[in-house]
Amino acid sequence: MDEVLLGIDLGGTRVKTAAVALDGKIVGHDVRPTPADAGPEAIADAMAASARAALQTAGDAPARAAGIGAPGPMNWQTGVVFSPPNLVGWHNVPLAAMMRERLGVPCFVDNDANLACYGEFCFGAGRGVQEMCMLTLGTGVGGGIVVFGRLLRGIDGTAAEIGHMTVQRDGRLCGCGARGCLEAYASVTGLVHTAIEGIEAGSVTTLVAACGGNLHAITGKMVSDEATGGDDFAQWVIEETGDWIGVGIASLINLLNPERVVLGGGMIHAGDTLLNAIRSRAMKDAFEVPARRAQIVLAELGEDAGVVGAAMAARERLAGRE
Ligand SMILES: [Zn+2]
Incomplete structure (x- = not known):
């Protein structure tokens, strides 16, 4: 079974995850509501559940790493999200560390709009x-x-x-x-x-x-x-x-x-x-x-740009290139 990369988009209303093959093809998928009022731990749990569901739809492919798009502001290097206006009770949340603990693979957090751009750059209108x-x-x-x-x-x-x-x-x-x-x-x-x-x-x-x-x-x-x-x-x-x-x-x-x-x-x-x-x-x-x-x-990628970009950015960051 080929390894895949997880791309997770944390929106104010929903969590969207794709399992992405190394060539950019989406091979597994999950969307679920964001428990926006339930606090960071519950949201991280929902994101991890979404990631596992996406891997399951990809035929239980193993994940190499996960890229996570979140609303800013944040420190992308440490993976700490400061206080996004549409997520209640978030203040300096170490999202990358929390997700690593749940998924057991390296996790990287980035600004969601930047990741949509990166997705288009890799496999969409910017290729x-x-x-x-x-x-x-x-x-x-x-x-x-x-x-x-x-x-x-x-x-x-x-x-x-x-x-x-x-x-x-x-x-x-x-x-x-x-x-x-x-x-x-x-x-x-x-x-x-x-x-x-x-x-x-x-x-x-x-x-x-x-x-x-x-x-x-x-x-x-x-x-x-x-x-x-x-x-x-x-x-x-x-x-x-x-x-x-x-x-x-x-x-x-x-x-x-x-x-x-x-x-x-x-x-x-x-x-x-x-x-x-x-x-x-x-x-x-x-x-x-x-x-x-x-x-x-x-x-060209529509709503998939963010998750594809998250997955590809995770690959680059794992390799030390981003
Ligand atoms: Zn302004």
């Missing part, structure tokens, strides 16, 4: 290049950067917070407490904010009927649906959001000269309206040579 960055466009904006074929982590491991680049001085309040972050405009939350602002300023749109007149009930999907239905304002909201994402990407292109910029997360389902707006702004704002070089493409 074959050495320089790439990734934006995960969901409720927030996650980021990951690969330079020289390795994750860029920074001295404290906090690098690549692409969503928190300032794009507007004294701009919208961001979930992080600062103002004018890319995330406040370029996330689904930001998109909804843009829609509400526009309607409050007098724009006429079918969105008002779609949300039953309660603007705070507007969702990203509603905006997307009304845009598909031909509503001009909803289309504009998507273009405007793409424009903000393009502003952020233009800076990344000038800063990093990447070969590929990969876009993941739920928002990419908004389709060509969004993608065209992103590309057009990025090409317009960035320097010509790196702008011509950078391919802005959609992620």
Whole structure:
């Protein structure tokens, strides 16, 4: 029986595990709810149970190591997770050590957005290049950067917070407490904010009927649906959001000269309206040579990027390469 690597993604609502063969193929799988309010020990137990279930679906393959994606902030070298906002009662939790005790194999903890980027780099939209960055466009904006074929982590491991680049001085309040972050405009939350602002300023749109007149009930999907239905304002909201994402990407292109910029997360389902707006702004704002070089493409691994990246990062770290 061939050895496999475990990739475990600890989310606020669910734990997802894949048993990954050395060629990146997922050979076993498990998803279960995160007992988010039950504290670190119970969550580690759930993660270990998920890992064992994934190995079982892989025909009881033996695990060589486990990579774990967790929400930050954390010390990736010691595997201690500080205090993620969506996990109650977590404070300096030695997650890598706790998982090693439960699984009996080397365990490595990393930032979940970085690992999604690493997954795409190894086997998805970033394969074959050495320089790439990734934006995960969901409720927030996650980021990951690969330079020289390795994750860029920074001295404290906090690098690549692409969503928190300032794009507007004294701009919208961001979930992080600062103002004018890319995330406040370029996330689904930001998109909804843009829609509400526009309607409050007098724009006429079918969105008002779609949300039953309660603007705070507007969702990203509603905006997307009304845009598909031909509503001009909803289309504009998507273009405007793409424009903000393009502003952020233009800076990344000038800063990093990447070969590929990969876009993941739920928002990419908004389709060509969004993608065209992103590309057009990025090409317009960035320097010509790196702008011509950078391919802005959609992620390929979907929700598997995080677990595949976790497994591959564990392999590299076991070998002392990451
Ligand atoms: Zn922020």
